Amino acid sequence: DEYRRQAEDTHAPAYLRLRRAIRTSVERGALGPGHALPSERELARHLELSRVTVRKALAGLVEDGVLTQRHGAGTFVAERIVKPLSKLTSFTGDLRARGLNPRSVFMEREVGEVTPEEAMALNLSPGALVVRLYRLRYGSDEPLAVERSAIPHDIVNDPEMIEDSLYEVLEKLGCRPVRALQRLRAVNFNAEQARLLDVPEGSAGLALERRTFIADGRLVEYTRSWYRGDAYDFVAELQGES
Ligand code: GLP
Numbered sequence: 464d465e466y467r468r469q470a471e472d473t474h475a476p477a478y479l480r481l482r483r484a485i486r487t488s489v490e491r492g493a494l495g496p497g498h499a500l501p502s503e504r505e506l507a508r509h510l511e512l513s514r515v516t517v518r519k520a521l522a523g524l525v526e527d528g529v530l531t532q533r534h535g536a537g538t539f540v541a542e543r544i545v546k547p548l549s550k551l552t553s554f555t556g557d558l559r560a561r562g563l564n565p566r567s568v569f570m571e572r573e574v575g576e577v578t579p580e581e582a583m584a585l586n587l588s589p590g591a592l593v594v595r596l597y598r599l600r601y602g603s604d605e606p607l608a609v610e611r612s613a614i615p616h617d618i619v620n621d622p623e624m625i626e627d628s629l630y631e632v633l634e635k636l637g638c639r640p641v642r643a644l645q646r647l648r649a650v651n652f653n654a655e656q657a658r659l660l661d662v663p664e665g666s667a668g669l670a671l672e673r674r675t676f677i678a679d680g681r682l683v684e685y686t687r688s689w690y691r692g693d694a695y696d697f698v699a700e701l702q703g704e705s
Contacts, residue, residue, distance in 0.1 A: 465493070466510055477512055481520035489529050491542055492562045498540040500530070500614060512536035528698065529560060544602070548699035551643050551675070553630035554608065554688075556601055563602040565627070571597035572622045581613040584674055584685035592616035599659050606660045607694050612686040627682070638683055643675040647697060656689050 468483035475483075479698045490492045500506070503521065505685070507514045512567060521538055524530040528545030532538050560563040577591050593613040612629060618638055619625065625632050630640060650670045657664040671688040 478519040479514045479521070481506075481510070481512065481517065482523045485520065485524055486527070486529055486560065489562045490559060494540050495562070496540050496542045500538040502537060526700070527560065528557075528696075543608070543696050544694055545696045545698055548645075548647070548697050550703065551640055553628055554610070555628035555631065556605075558602045560601070561602075566601040566603075567598040567627065568598065568601070569598055571595055571676050574616055574622060577613065581685055584672075585613060585615060585682045587615060592624070594619045594622045596622070596629070602694075605694070606691075608688050608690045609656050609659050610686060610688040612684055615682070618681070618683055632663060633677075633683055637678045638681075640675045640683060641678050643673050645674075646672045649692075650689065652689065660689075660690060660691055662693070669697065 465488045466481055468472065468484070480651070485494070485500075494500075499520075501509065503514055503517050506512070507517045507546065508515070521532070525532055525538075526547065526648060528547055530538050530540055531541045531545065541561065544557060546552070546559060555565045565581045573595055574592055575595050577585070577587050577589065577593050581587070581647075582589055582591065587593070591617055596610070596612040596614075598610045598612075599606055600610055614629070619632065627658055633640060648670050650668045651665045652660065652662060652668050654664050656668070657666065660668075668689045669692055671686075671690065673688070674682055675684045675686075677683050
């Protein structure tokens with residue numbers, strides 16, 4: 464139905480309309496996590512589209528992490544949160560795209576002097592001020608990540624501006640993130656992280672460190688995130704060396 468609605472009001476190519484329609488249905492919760500999609504052939508027949516079109520739309524959604532394909536079994540709405548490693552997306556954006564409701568509990572939200580580590584990561588001088596956030600991040604009702612961010616104070620003056628999404632606030636301030644350097648490594652959650660994330664101490668997690676730039680080359684964030692290993696897949700498309 465969503466496909467037919469989209470078909471009526473846009474002139475985009477069919478595969479893009481289908482891609483949007485499925486994404487919208489997932490976002491609205493009409494297709495829940497784990498939901499099995501009809502086969503390529505059934506979709507094509509039902510929507511009167513070519514199989515190439517359907518295949519292209521599904522491939523795009525797999526790439527976005529909205530769907531997963533299991534060989535021989537078919538196509539499903541992703542259960543784990545699949546994060547494409549090459550896209551500069553936000554926690555809020557990732558979860559909304561999957562029909563989950565992102566929410567944060569702030570353990571810290573304050574202005575303070577940079578620590579030596581933050582100064583180094585953000586290229587700031589000792590004594591410079593940063594907005595510091597320490598957040599427990601939920602997808603609907605499940606805690607998924609713990610996150611510590613430092614943002615130069617001259618970019619975000621008032622920490623209270625950040626209620627939900629940091630990236631949305633940056634965007635509103637004309638400081639849209641355009642590039643980031645990220646490091647990913649495996650960790651075992653310490654007692655505090657485990658308690659916050661409601662998992663056993665020592666369970667597996669992924670630690671991410673991101674330094675993000677805006678168009679004029681300034682650094683806008685230094686964030687360390689700890690994602691639950693049982694909830695996230697990080698995926699990337701790789702190209703052979705030429
Ligand atoms: C991800 C990134 C963080 C970034 C955050 C922004 O979790 N790993 O580096 O700060 O997204 O998310 P939001 O805009 O929801 O605050």
